[in-house]
Amino acid sequence: MSEVRVRIAPSPSGNLHVGTARTALFNYLFAKKNNGKFILRIEDTDAERTSQEYIDNIFDSLKALGLNWDEGPDVGGPYGPYTQSERFDIYPKYVQKLLDSGFAYECFCTPEELEQEKEEATKAKRAYVYSKKCENLSEEEKAKLRAEGRKPAIRFNIAKAQKAFHDTSILEFDDLVKGKLHMDTSLLGDFVIQKSNGAPTYNFAVVIDDALMKISHVIRGEDHISNTYKQILIFEALGFDVPRFGHLGMILAPDRSKLSKRHGATAVSDFVKEGYLTEALINFVALLGWAPSDGNEIKTVDEIAADFRIGEISSSNSIFEYDKLKWMNSHYIKQIPIDKLKEMLKPYLTKYNLNELTDEQYTKMVEITREPLTLLSDITDAVPYFFGKDVEIEPETQTGTLDTETAQNVLVDFVEKAKDWNWTEEELHSKLEIFRGEWKEKGIKPKVTMWAVRAAITGRTRGADMVGILEILGKETSLYRAKKAIKQESKV
RNA sequence: AGCGGUAUCGUCUAGUGGUUAGGACGGGAGAUUCUCAUUCUCCAAACAGGGGUUCAAUUCCCCUUACCGCCGCCA
Numbered sequence: 001m002s003e004v005r006v007r008i009a010p011s012p013s014g015n016l017h018v019g020t021a022r023t024a025l026f027n028y029l030f031a032k033k034n035n036g037k038f039i040l041r042i043e044d045t046d047a048e049r050t051s052q053e054y055i056d057n058i059f060d061s062l063k064a065l066g067l068n069w070d071e072g073p074d075v076g077g078p079y080g081p082y083t084q085s086e087r088f089d090i091y092p093k094y095v096q097k098l099l100d101s102g103f104a105y106e107c108f109c110t111p112e113e114l115e116q117e118k119e120e121a122t123k124a125k126r127a128y129v130y131s132k133k134c135e136n137l138s139e140e141e142k143a144k145l146r147a148e149g150r151k152p153a154i155r156f157n158i159a160k161a162q163k164a165f166h167d168t169s170i171l172e173f174d175d176l177v178k179g180k181l182h183m184d185t186s187l188l189g190d191f192v193i194q195k196s197n198g199a200p201t202y203n204f205a206v207v208i209d210d211a212l213m214k215i216s217h218v219i220r221g222e223d224h225i226s227n228t229y230k231q232i233l234i235f236e237a238l239g240f241d242v243p244r245f246g247h248l249g250m251i252l253a254p255d256r257s258k259l260s261k262r263h264g265a266t267a268v269s270d271f272v273k274e275g276y277l278t279e280a281l282i283n284f285v286a287l288l289g290w291a292p293s294d295g296n297e298i299k300t301v302d303e304i305a306a307d308f309r310i311g312e313i314s315s316s317n318s319i320f321e322y323d324k325l326k327w328m329n330s331h332y333i334k335q336i337p338i339d340k341l342k343e344m345l346k347p348y349l350t351k352y353n354l355n356e357l358t359d360e361q362y363t364k365m366v367e368i369t370r371e372p373l374t375l376l377s378d379i380t381d382a383v384p385y386f387f388g389k390d391v392e393i394e395p396e397t398q399t400g401t402l403d404t405e406t407a408q409n410v411l412v413d414f415v416e417k418a419k420d421w422n423w424t425e426e427e428l429h430s431k432l433e434i435f436r437g438e439w440k441e442k443g444i445k446p447k448v449t450m451w452a453v454r455a456a457i458t459g460r461t462r463g464a465d466m467v468g469i470l471e472i473l474g475k476e477t478s479l480y481r482a483k484k485a486i487k488q489e490s491k492v
Numbered sequence: 493a494g495c496g497g498u499a500u501c502g503u504c505u506a507g508u509g510g511u512u513a514g515g516a517c518g519g520g521a522g523a524u525u526c527u528c529a530u531u532c533u534c535c536a537a538a539c540a541g542g543g544g545u546u547c548a549a550u551u552c553c554c555c556u557u558a559c560c561g562c563c564g565c566c567a
Contacts, residue, residue: 011567046566111565118564127494127563153565178497187495188563195565202567225496226562249498250560284504287516291505295515314505316498317560324504324517334530372529436526450526462528 004036012054015267016061032305040072061268079213091200103237106152107134108145129189154194161233176246211240222247249317275375280329288318368468385458393459407452423475456485
């Protein structure tokens with residue numbers, strides 16, 4: 001069996017989308033599983049929508065996800081260049097070949113004429129297919145049109161190719177994930193393979209590139225199924241080996257529409273910015289259409305590759321459920337070693353002065369605040385009370401907790417007792433336990449007692465382990481905040 | 493409109509010609525805890541509808557319905 005070579009061919013008209021990331025992943029997995037090569041090709045045929053920024057984003061995102069390519073624009077390879085715009089001199093030769101063999105013809109129709117054809121089709125409630133008006137133009141007619149200054153586009157002659165290589169008008173192929181697929185090619189219009197400005201169209205460039213790059217399997221989204229028939233015919237007309245195709249279901253938003261910005265992040269880099277881990281993202285996206293044979297959903301890309309069989313991918317669309325991604329993200333965050341996590345959280349703590357904390361204190365802070373993190377960015381709002389002398393009290397905490405008589409009494413007692421405590425973890429832990437016990441005997445629930453202390457010192461009623469907080473803040477600041485929360489009249 | 497595709501809990505999915513149709517997220521209840529969270533236990537929740545084939549259909553076939561995609565000198 002010849003070498004397995006697969007590719008991901010994003011078009012740099014935006015940042016790398018999660019859908020593209022998933023397609024890239026499945027290609028990567030297929031290559032890994034079959035000891036093949038994973039190739040990156042940039043399809044920037046449309047210069048107007050392309051930018052270097054997007055190209056960089058695609059590179060960075062793919063790398064961050066761990067989807068490293070064997071051949072590509074940056075690393076090169078035996079079949080380069082791997083950027084379509086650098087391959088423009090390759091295509092005309094094949095266009096000419098098709099022209100010579102009669103599988104393609106020049107089309108002088110103007111945009112207006114084409115528009116009219118389309119309108120008529122719409123009016124008659126017919127599917128639009130090109131009229132083939134220019135199929136049999138004589139040399140004289142062409143010369144005349146050319147003299148008028150018209151530049152021809154080149155169209156592929158579907159019927160001719162179909163007849164040359166198949167018995168009927170039905171074209172069939174065996175899809176890697178969907179099984180046998182077929183289509184009546186007489187319903188397809190003769191499509192443009194070279195624009196009047198000389199640039200190749202997508203459907204043509206893809207075929208040439210895939211053939212020249214010896215791509216053995218084309219794995220992509222099912223929105224390409226109808227292109228496949230056109231592409232197969234070009235492969236055949238040019239005498240190339242036709243690769244195997246596999247079409248993946250699409251990823252939809254929770255409302256079943258196309259996943260777009262209004263649903264949340266869609267580009268890999270947006271997810272990263274919001275505090276998602278690439279490990280979680282790639283793991284989650286693998287589960288859209290694929291299920292592990294051992295039932296354990298948490299898996300690295302390598303583990304997935306070992307267990308991967310393309311024929312077992314679900315062929316239906318799947319909905320991108322942010323909730324499950326979040327769960328998975330929190331799961332991965334829990335597994336990060338503390339030293340690494342300390343570094344990863346720093347970008348989300350820029351509004352605080354980290355210099356206020358020693359490394360030891362910072363470590364402690366991360367240890368006691370990491371548990372509830374779903375996104376790395378959640379850390380931002382979880383830690384304001386570790387910084388500064390004073391603390392901002394939430395209004396509802398002020399009125400609902402601190403202003404109560406019980407809280408005031410607890411705080412007076414707390415300040416009184418705590419000033420004699422040794423500010424160590426063990427002592428704080430045991431003293432606080434005793435403190436709660438004393439108030440419990442007076443009929444105050446432990447949590448109410450702690451609410452008072454917590455509210456005074458952190459400004460909120462929920463948060464990290466109280467012993468840890470006190471330890472990090474130190475005796476002076478802790479008592480300062482506690483005293484400050486006591487109202488004048490309560491102070492004895 | 494036409495052509496293609498898809499159909500198991502709300503979501504991602506496992507599964508089989510005979511199963512109490514399994515798991516995960518989410519939801520609900522409870523336990524643990526100084527709070528939130530974590531963790532643990534338990535619960536609810538699905539084979540789209542109609543015809544066949546068959547002793548038997550969620551599973552195979554057909555139709556309907558719903559949803560998705562494609563019909564560009566975009567990619």
